[in-house]
Amino acid sequence: MTTVYERRGTAPCRAAxxxxxxxxxxxxxxxxGAAAVVALWWSDTGSVAGAAGWLTGAxxxxxxxxxxxxxVLVGLMARVPLLERRVGSDRVARWHAMSGRxxxxxxxxxxxxxxxxxxAQDHRSLxxxxxxxxxxxxxxxxxxxxxxVLLAVGVTSVRAVxxxxxxxxxxxxxxxxxxxxxxxxxxxLALGDDLAGEPVATAAWYALYVGTAALVLWFRVLVPVRxxxxxxxxxxxxxxxxxxxxxxxVRGRRLDRLDVRAGQFFRxxxxxxxxxxxxxxxxxxxxxxxxxxxxxxxxxxxxxxxxALLRPGTRVWAEGPYGSLTADRQSAPKALxxxxxVGITPLRALFETLPGEVTxxxxxxxAEDLALGGELEAIGRWRGARVLYALNDEHGRRPPLTxxxxxxxxxxxxxHDVYVCGPHGFARDVYEALRAAGVPDRRIHHESFxx
Numbered sequence: 001m002t003t004v005y006e007r008r009g010t011a012p013c014r015a016a017x018x019x020x021x022x023x024x025x026x027x028x029x030x031x032x033g034a035a036a037v038v039a040l041w042w043s044d045t046g047s048v049a050g051a052a053g054w055l056t057g058a059x060x061x062x063x064x065x066x067x068x069x070x071x072v073l074v075g076l077m078a079r080v081p082l083l084e085r086r087v088g089s090d091r092v093a094r095w096h097a098m099s100g101r102x103x104x105x106x107x108x109x110x111x112x113x114x115x116x117x118x119x120a121q122d123h124r125s126l127x128x129x130x131x132x133x134x135x136x137x138x139x140x141x142x143x144x145x146x147x148x149v150l151l152a153v154g155v156t157s158v159r160a161v162x163x164x165x166x167x168x169x170x171x172x173x174x175x176x177x178x179x180x181x182x183x184x185x186x187x188x189l190a191l192g193d194d195l196a197g198e199p200v201a202t203a204a205w206y207a208l209y210v211g212t213a214a215l216v217l218w219f220r221v222l223v224p225v226r227x228x229x230x231x232x233x234x235x236x237x238x239x240x241x242x243x244x245x246x247x248x249x250v251r252g253r254r255l256d257r258l259d260v261r262a263g264q265f266f267r268x269x270x271x272x273x274x275x276x277x278x279x280x281x282x283x284x285x286x287x288x289x290x291x292x293x294x295x296x297x298x299x300x301x302x303x304x305x306x307x308a309l310l311r312p313g314t315r316v317w318a319e320g321p322y323g324s325l326t327a328d329r330q331s332a333p334k335a336l337x338x339x340x341x342v343g344i345t346p347l348r349a350l351f352e353t354l355p356g357e358v359t360x361x362x363x364x365x366x367a368e369d370l371a372l373g374g375e376l377e378a379i380g381r382w383r384g385a386r387v388l389y390a391l392n393d394e395h396g397r398r399p400p401l402t403x404x405x406x407x408x409x410x411x412x413x414x415x416h417d418v419y420v421c422g423p424h425g426f427a428r429d430v431y432e433a434l435r436a437a438g439v440p441d442r443r444i445h446h447e448s449f450x451x
Contacts, residue, residue, distance in 0.1 A: 021086055021087055022082060022083075022086055022087060023087045023091065026083070026087070030072060033068060033072075034065060034068060034069075037064045037065055037067075037068045038061065038064075038065070040064065040194050040198075040201055041057075041060055041061050041064055041194050044194045044198070045057060045060075045194075050120075051117075051120055052117050052118075052120035052121040053117070054117075055113050055114075055116045055117030055120060056113070056114060056117030056118065056121070057117075058109070058113045058117075059109070059110050059111075059112075059113030059114030059115075059116075059117055060114070060192075060194065062106045062107075062109040062110040062113060063106075063110040063114065063188075063192070064192070064194060065106050066103060066106035066107045066109075066110050067184075067188050067192075067205075068208070069099055069102050069103040069106055070103055070150075070180075070181045070184070071181075071208045071209055071212045072099050073096065073099045073100055073103050073177065073181075074177065074178065074181055074212050074213075074216060075212045075215055075216075076092055076095055076096040076099060077096060077177070077216065077220075078212070078215040078216045078218075078219050078220060079219050079220055079319070079322065080215060080219055081219070081322075084322040084323065084324070085264075085321075085322065085323065085324050085326075086324060087324065088323070088324040088325075088447055089265075089281075089322045089323050089324070089447060090446075090447040097157070100153075100154065100157060101154075103150070103154075104150065104151065104154035107147060107150060107151070108151075111147065115129055115130050115133065118133065137187075137191060138187070138190045138191065139186040139187035139190040139191065140187055140191075142183045142184070142186055142187065143183065143184045143186070143187035145183050146179070146180040146181065146182070146183030146184035147180075147184065149176050149177075149179055149180035149183070150177065150180040150181075150184075152173065152176070153173055153174055153176055153177050153180065156169075156170055156173045156174070157170075157174070167278065167280075168277060168278050171278060171279070178216070181209075185209060188205070189202065189205070220319075223319075224317070224318075224319040227258075227318065227319070228317050228318065230253070230254060230257070231252035231253055231254060231255060231258065231318075232252055232253050233250050233251070233252040233293075233315070233316035233317070233318055234250065234251055234252070234312075234313055234314060234315055234316060235248060235249070235250060235251075235270070235310050235311065235312055235313060235314040235316060236249040236250060236251040236292065236312060237249045237312055238307070238308060238310050238312075240308075241296060241371040241372055242368065242369050242370065242371040243368060243369065244298055244299040244305075245296060245297070245298045245299075245342065245371040246296070246297055246299075246307060246308045247285060247294055247295070247296045247297075247372075248294065248295050248296075248297065248307060248310060249292055249293070249294050250292065250293045250294070250295070250316050250318075251291055251292055252291055252292075252293065253291065254291075255288055255290070255291050255292070255293065256288075256290075258288065258321075259321070260284065260288055260293075260320070260321040261321070261326045261327065261328075262284070262287045262326065262327070262346070262349035262350050262352065262353040262354070263283070263284075263323060263325040263326040263327070263346045263347075263349060263350045263419075264283070264284060264320065264321040264322060264323040264325070264326060264346070265281050265282060265283040265284065265320060265321065265322055265323050265346065266281070266282065266284070266293075266295075266318040266319060266320035266321055266322070267279040267280065267281050267318065267319040267320060267322070268280055268281075268282055268295070268316060268317070268318055269316070269317040269318075270307070270310055270314055270315075270316055270317075271314065271315040271316065271317055272314055272315060274306065275306055275307070275310075276317065279319065281322070282295040282296075282297055282345070283295065283296075283323070283345040283346035283349070283421075284321075284345070284346070284349050285344075285345040285346070285348050285349060285372065286348065286349055286352070286375075287349050287352060287353050295345070296342065296344075296345045296348075296371060296372065297342070298341065298342035298371075300342075323346070323447055324447065325346055325350070325419060325421065325445060325446075325447045326350075327350070327353065327354050327355065329417065329419075329445045330354065330355070330356070330417050331417060331442070331443060332356075332415055332416055332417045332443065333356040333357065334356055334357045334358075334359075334412070334415055334416045334417070335354055335356060335357070335358045335359070335416055335417045335418070335419065336358075336359045336360075336361065336410055336413065336416045336417070336418045336419070337350060337351055337354075337358065337359070337360045337361065337418075337419045338361045338363070338401075338418060338419070338420045338421075338422075338430050339360070339361070339362050339363065339420075339421050339422055340362075340363040340364070340421075340422030340423060340426040340427075341363075341364065341369075341422055341423065341426075342371065343421035343422035343423070343426075344362060344371055344372060344376075344421070345372075345421075346421055346447075347360065347419060347421050348372050348375065348376060348379075350419060351376065351379055351380075351385070352379050352383075357385070358383070358385045359385060359386045359387075359388065359409075359410055359416075360376060360380070360385065360386070360387050360388065361388045361389075361390060361401075361409065362376065362387065362388070362389050362390070363389075363390040363391075363398075363401065363422065363426065364389070364390075364391055365391070365392050366391055366392060367389075367391060370389065388409055401429065401430055401433055402433050402436075403433045403434075403436035403437035403438075404437075406433055406434065406437050407437050407438075413434075413437050413438070413439060414437065414438040414439050414440070416439065416443065417443045417445065418434055418439055418443060418444050418445065419445045419446070420434075420444065420445070420446040421446065421447065427446050431444055431446065
C-alpha cells in the first residue's frame with residue numbers, strides 16, 4: 001500500500017446524533033401483520049376433520065399469507081424515501097428478495113394444497129378438479145394468469161437464471177409483478193372464505209392493497225415526474241477517467257432544491273440514446289455543484305458501456321436520491337473509506353464532505369485503473385487526509401486486506417466509522433477483516449448496488 005498525504009489540518013467533526021433506523025419497528029409490524037392474517041383464519045375456522053379438511057385448511061392459510069405477502073412485496077418496490085434513506089436501498093432490496101421467495105413458496109403451497117383438498121373432498125382426480133376450478137370458479141381465469149406471471153417472475157429472479165439474462169429482460173419481467181397481483185386480487189375476495197361476508201376483514205384487505213397502490217403511484221410515478229419537470233436534466237459532457245471508466249456531467253435547473261447528499265445515488269435513464277428503456281442506479285461521484293451533478297460509470301455491461309457514447313444535450317430522466325451511505329451514519333470523529341473499482345464513486349463524494357479525520361483506502365488492479373485518482377490526492381492535500389492504495393504487484397498478486405494489514409495501516413481502527421463500497425465479494429471480505437480487527441458492527445457501513 002502506498003500512502004499519499006500532506007498535512008494541512010483536519011476538517012472539524014460536528015458530532016450529531018444519528019437518527020434511529022426504522023428497520024426494527026418495520027419488521028415487527030410486518031410480522032405482526034402476518035400474525036393477524038393467521039388469526040383471521042383461526043377465528044373463522046371451526047373444527048377440521050379428515051385429510052380433505054386439513055389440506056384445504058392449510059391451503060387457505062397459505063393463500064391468505066400469500067395475499068398479504070404480495071402487498072408487502074409490492075410495497076417494498078415503492079421506493080419510499082423513509083426506507084431508501086434510513087434503512088438503506090440494499091437492505092430493502094434484500095427484504096424484497098426474501099419476501100419474493102416467501103410469496104412464491106406460499107403461492108405454490110396454496111395452489112397444490114387447495115386443489116388436493118378439493119380433489120379429495122369431491123373424490124376426483126387432481127387434473128379433473130384443477131380444470132373445474134380454473135374454468136368454472138369465478139375470477140379463477142384471471143387468478144391463473146396472475147399465478148403464471150408471478151411464477152415467471154420468481155424463476156427469472158433465481159440467481160442462476162439471473163446471471164444468464166440481460167438486466168433489461170429481468171427488469172421488465174420483474175415489473176409484471178404489478179400485473180400478477182392485480183389479476184389475482186379479485187379471486188381473493190370472491191373465493192376467500194375468510195374475507196367473504198366479513199366486512200371488517202374485507203375493508204382491511206382493501207385498505208392494505210389500496211394503500212400499497214397509493215405508495216407505488218406516488219413515489220414511483222408522481223414524485224419522479226415532478227422532479228424531472230422541475231429540474232430539466234440534460235447531459236453536459238462525458239469525460240474519460242480510466243480505461244473503461246467515464247464521468248457524465250449532468251446539468252439541471254434549480255438543483256439547490258434537490259435534497260441530495262454525498263454518498264447517495266439516482267436511477268438514471270438517458271432518453272433518445274437507446275438507454276431510456278432501462279432505469280439503472282449510478283452514484284454521484286462528486287457533491288452537487290451549482291446546477292451540475294456528476295456520475296462515474298464503468299463499462300460492465302451493454303447499458304454502462306453505451307454511457308460513453310452519450311452526446312451533450314441528451315435528455316436525462318432521474319429518480320431519487322436514494323441510499324443511506326451518507327454522513328448521517330457517522331458516529332465517531334474518525335472515518336475510514338474502503339473502495340474497490342468503481343465503488344470509489346460514492347466514497348469520492350464522501351471523502352470531500354465527511355467531517356472529521358478521514359482516511360481513504362482504494363483497491364485497484366494497477367495505477368492506470370485508479371479512476372478519479374488525481375481528485376482524491378488533491379482532496380487529501382486540501383483536507384490533510386491520507387489516501388492509501390492497494391494495488392497488484394508486478395506479478396498480478398493482490399495485496400491482502402486482512403485484519404492485521406488494516407490495523408497496520410490505521411492503528412486506531414476500532415475507533416473509526418468504516419464506509420465500504422465495491423463488489424459483493426470484496427465487501428464481504430473487508431467486513432470480515434474489519435470485524436476481526438475489532439471494529440464494531442454498528443460502525444461498518446455498506447451498501448451493495450448489485451441487482
